[in-house]
Structures are given as C-alpha cells and as structure tokens.
Amino acid sequence: MSPTFFLCQRCNQPLKLSQELCAMQKEPLKAQPCASTPTKTPVSGELQARTSSRPFPDSGRTTQESACCTFTLLGEFTTLRTLNTIQNTVLETFEILSGQKDVDHPLCDECMDNLLRQLDAQLTLVESDNQKYRSFLERESLVSEEEKEATHTELLAELRALEQEEARLAQELKDIDHHCTRIAAELGAAQEESKALNQQEEQDWMDYSALKMDQLELMDQLSSVETQLAYAQRQLRHLRKTNIFSIxxxxxxxxxxxxxxxxxxxxxxxxxxxxxxxxxxxxxxxxxxxxxxxxxxxxxxxxxxxxxxxxxxxxxxxxxxxxxxxxxxxxxxxxxxxxxxxxxxxxxxxxxxxxxxxxxxxxxxxxxxxxxxxxxxxxxxxxxxxxxxxxxxxxxxxxxxxxxxxxxxxxxxxxxxxxxxxxxxxxx
Ligand SMILES: [Zn+2]
Structure with a gap:
C-alpha cells in the first residue's frame, strides 16, 4: 500500500506527518486520537470512503493551538473498513455537503506558527482593551454625581455649539452652492458674450481690412490725381506765359x-x-x-x-x-x-x-x-x-x-x- 500525503491548505507544501500518524498509517487505526499535524485530502493512494474528524493530541501547545488542530480526514485505510466506519464516513460526508459541518483546513508548521503569531497579537490587543475598559470603569466609579452632571452639561453645550456650527457650515455650504450656481450662470453668459465679441472682432477686422484696401486704392487715386494736377498746373503756367497772338x-x-x-x-x-x-x-x-x-x-x-x-x-x-x-x-x-x-x-x-x-x-x-x-x-x-x-x-x-x-x-x-x-x- 502506498503512503498517504497531505498538503498545507495555505502554502500547498506537503505536510510532514508526525510519527504517530505515520504509525497510524502503518498500523490499524485504533479508536484513539491521532497525534499528527493537520492533514488534508490524500493526494495519492486508493480513495477512501471515510472521513475522520478528531482533534490532535496536545503536543506541548496551548489550548488554542489544540483547538485549531481539529481537522477532517477523508479516506481511511481499507483494512479498517467496518460497517461503523462506513456509516460514519457517509454521515460526515453528508454533513459536509449539506453545510452542517465545516471542513478543517490542515496547515503546515510554518503557516501554523504564522497563524499563532497573528492570534497572539490579536490577543494582546484584546487584553490591552480589556485593561483600558477596566481602568475606565474604576475611574467612573470615582467620579462624583456633580462632576458627572457638570461634564454632561459641558458636553451638551459643546454638542449644541457643534450643532450650531454644523448648521452654520451647512448654510454656508448652501450659500456657496447658490454662489457657484450664480457664478456658473455668469460664466456661461460671459462665455456667450465672449463668443459674440470674438465674432464681432472678426467681423470688425474684415471690415477694417476692406476699409484699409479702399484707403490704399483711394491713396493711389489721390496720388495719381495729384500728379495729374501738378502736370496740369505746370501746363497752365506754361500756357499763361505763352502769347497765343504772338505765336x-x-x-x-x-x-x-x-x-x-x-x-x-x-x-x-x-x-x-x-x-x-x-x-x-x-x-x-x-x-x-x-x-x-x-x-x-x-x-x-x-x-x-x-x-x-x-x-x-x-x-x-x-x-x-x-x-x-x-x-x-x-x-x-x-x-x-x-x-x-x-x-x-x-x-x-x-x-x-x-x-x-x-x-x-x-x-x-x-x-x-x-x-x-x-x-x-x-x-x-x-x-x-x-x-x-x-x-x-x-x-x-x-x-x-x-x-x-x-x-x-x-x-x-x-x-x-x-x-x-x-x-x-x-x-x-
Ligand atoms: Zn503551510
């Protein structure tokens, strides 16, 4: 019979079975708790139609660690098949499939140590909170009724002030929203006006260019007329000096x-x-x-x-x-x-x-x-x-x-x- 291997649920590394579990693989399983690290579905060997869910024996760990080591083992050795074991396997398989029972997740030593360190840290935080709560309870018991009333009054006043501040800020926010709306409307109008002004500017430039062209043409005509006038004046002076009778x-x-x-x-x-x-x-x-x-x-x-x-x-x-x-x-x-x-x-x-x-x-x-x-x-x-x-x-x-x-x-x-x-x- 080939040996059974299990994988860690978190890192998928093959698990090292304890000596007891190895012995259990080699010997007929007895009705006592198995002493091995958490295991998972066998990956090789003949498929066993039996599940086993039992806690690991305490291998020098805390109670919490022992509680986490309960796992479900699917498959069992064929040599141990009895009517009782078959019934148990069917029952537990039915419970797992119907959601009445959770499947334990076997972990390797390294993942287990990591998990335990996280749990220790959570435990430390919880103990610290517990200590704080206890100190608050002790302090509360030492405060007099007058001080409680004064504190309550002070807190109420602070609450009202904060509510007024909230109302003021809400009103300010509302005003700012109105202001933003008005600014947006003004911005839209300004953009429309800017667009119209741009069009007007473009039209004005076209008119200016046309007028400039007319001015240049008129300047040319003026220059030509001035030249003709100067020529005519020269001719006139010449003719005035001319004695038509003597000619x-x-x-x-x-x-x-x-x-x-x-x-x-x-x-x-x-x-x-x-x-x-x-x-x-x-x-x-x-x-x-x-x-x-x-x-x-x-x-x-x-x-x-x-x-x-x-x-x-x-x-x-x-x-x-x-x-x-x-x-x-x-x-x-x-x-x-x-x-x-x-x-x-x-x-x-x-x-x-x-x-x-x-x-x-x-x-x-x-x-x-x-x-x-x-x-x-x-x-x-x-x-x-x-x-x-x-x-x-x-x-x-x-x-x-x-x-x-x-x-x-x-x-x-x-x-x-x-x-x-x-x-x-x-x-x-
Ligand atoms: Zn692992």
Whole structure:
C-alpha cells in the first residue's frame, strides 16, 4: 500500500506527518486520537470512503493551538473498513455537503506558527482593551454625581455649539452652492458674450481690412490725381506765359513791304506780289483785328468784320452792302470801288479798336501812326507827319504800300498789348 500525503491548505507544501500518524498509517487505526499535524485530502493512494474528524493530541501547545488542530480526514485505510466506519464516513460526508459541518483546513508548521503569531497579537490587543475598559470603569466609579452632571452639561453645550456650527457650515455650504450656481450662470453668459465679441472682432477686422484696401486704392487715386494736377498746373503756367497772338500772328517787314504770317501785304513796281498773296495777307490782318476785338469785347460800329481767308470782307451795318478785302487787280479803275471802301472800312474798325484800347489804358497808350478814317489815310505823326492813303484809286503803289505797312505796324504794337489785356481779363 502506498503512503498517504497531505498538503498545507495555505502554502500547498506537503505536510510532514508526525510519527504517530505515520504509525497510524502503518498500523490499524485504533479508536484513539491521532497525534499528527493537520492533514488534508490524500493526494495519492486508493480513495477512501471515510472521513475522520478528531482533534490532535496536545503536543506541548496551548489550548488554542489544540483547538485549531481539529481537522477532517477523508479516506481511511481499507483494512479498517467496518460497517461503523462506513456509516460514519457517509454521515460526515453528508454533513459536509449539506453545510452542517465545516471542513478543517490542515496547515503546515510554518503557516501554523504564522497563524499563532497573528492570534497572539490579536490577543494582546484584546487584553490591552480589556485593561483600558477596566481602568475606565474604576475611574467612573470615582467620579462624583456633580462632576458627572457638570461634564454632561459641558458636553451638551459643546454638542449644541457643534450643532450650531454644523448648521452654520451647512448654510454656508448652501450659500456657496447658490454662489457657484450664480457664478456658473455668469460664466456661461460671459462665455456667450465672449463668443459674440470674438465674432464681432472678426467681423470688425474684415471690415477694417476692406476699409484699409479702399484707403490704399483711394491713396493711389489721390496720388495719381495729384500728379495729374501738378502736370496740369505746370501746363497752365506754361500756357499763361505763352502769347497765343504772338505765336499765331507774326508781323514783320521786308523793305517797304509789310509782312504778316509770311504773306506780303502790297506790291511795288519792282516787287511784284500776286493778288492771292495780298488777299491772304488781308485775310490774316482781318483775323488779327477780329480776334483782338473779340478779347476786348468790342462790337464794331457801322461794320461787321468777317475774316474768311483770302476772301475776307466787311458787312456794312448802314446799308452799304458788302465791302471786300480782296481783289484781282481790276478794281482800281473805278472810283470808290468796293476794295478801296473795304480797306477804308477796315481802318474805321481799327480806329474803333484803338480808341477802345486808349480808353482802357486811360490814354497812356499811343500808336506811332494816326488813322484818319474819313480820308482813309495813315499819318506818320511821330516822324515826318506825312499822310499815306490806303486807297488804290488815284494813288501810287508806293503810298498804298506805305499806308499798309503803317497799318501793320500799329497792329504789331496792338499785338504786343493783347496778351497783357488777355491775362488781365482772365485773372491770375
Ligand atoms: Zn503551510
């Protein structure tokens, strides 16, 4: 028969059986307590259908230790099987399975020593508590009734104070809860406001960027306009310094002939000038006087000057018809022909303009050649005092050319005056 081994319930170490239990394994079990360490279910050998629960014999240990050494042994040696043992085994198995009996837990020596040390420590604590309780009981018996009453009163007062403190702290806690609720509500509102402000800030930044872009564009436009203004002002200053009349009309002379815009006015036997050139020169002269009268705001009396190139003429306002300022050379055979009357009428207009200028300049303006309108003559008032007729009929070409040159000289001086009058009329 193989020997039976038991394991510790706590550390699963195999148990060392005492000599008595070993002997019990070798010899038929007698009806006496087994002297071994606690054992457990046999792990080897034939399964025994018997349980044994008996205390260990006292091996020099305390009563408590002995009480802990009662264990249940399942299985028994087949040689000891009797009807009684079988009945006991069945009964105890039934009690264990039905919960009417606890199964003892066998322990090894080391675990048992550990358990005993823990129990000793608990016992020490219990004895200490017992000692304290005893001392309190003795002290209680020594306290008088008055002292007990005073202590009770003091404790009651302390209890009430503590209850008041508790109530105060509860109220404070309640207030803090209300405060927390209000703070949470305010925090929520502040967060909403912060969110709205952030959105507003973002919108404001977008508006600011748009306005900044507009500002930059407007600055560019302003810079461009200022540049254009500066250019226009330079142009204006340049144009103000420009004499449009002196640019448009150039009066000079070539010997005895007066010249306007490169057209010679008049002819001599030794200086042949075509009538087309003379007519063109008259057209330029008429245009000059017309322009001067226009800037002076002068309306001629008796005549309307019509500059029209080499076919310029004067329209009489007194019923004399049209007086021409052009010819083809066939006019001189008639007395008071339209060409001569036209040139006399032109002198009339020129004299009106000269009088207008003298009136404006308060008689500080003088021309070198005096105009006799009725006779149609130009008088060299500053020189020889001679008069030159502007007519062609019953007149020499030499005197006619001189009269024309005197007339152009007067016009040249008037041309120099015109820009001054023009700038004065336009202002700064
Ligand atoms: Zn153990």
């Amino acid at each position: 448009t009309f150039t009066i000079s002379d070539e010997g005895p002939l007066g010249i306007i815009n490169n057209f010679r006015l008049g002819c001599l036997p030794d200086i042949q000038v075509g009538w087309d050139e003379i007519n063109a020169a008259w057209g330029q002269t008429a245009l000059l006087l017309f322009s001067l009268a226009k800037i002076a705001g002068l309306q001629f009396q008796r005549y309307q000057l019509v500059p029209r190139g080499n076919h310029s003429y004067l329209k009489s306002l007194t019923g004399d018809g049209v007086l021409v300022l052009f010819s083809d050379g066939s006019h001189s055979v008639f007395l008071n022909n339209k060409f001569d009357r036209g040139m006399k009428a032109f002198l009339d207009c020129l004299q009106q303009f000269v009088e207008e200028v003298e009136k404006a300049e308060e008689e500080c303006f003088f021309l070198p050649y005096k105009i006799h309108v009725k006779e149609g003559m130009m008088e060299d008032s500053w020189g020889s005092g001679r008069c030159y007729s502007i007519r062609t009929h019953l007149n020499t070409e030499d005197e006619w050319v001189k009269a024309l040159k005197c007339m152009l000289t007067n016009l040249k001086l008037l041309l120099a005056w015109a820009p001054l009058r023009l700038s004065g009329a336009q202002g700064p």
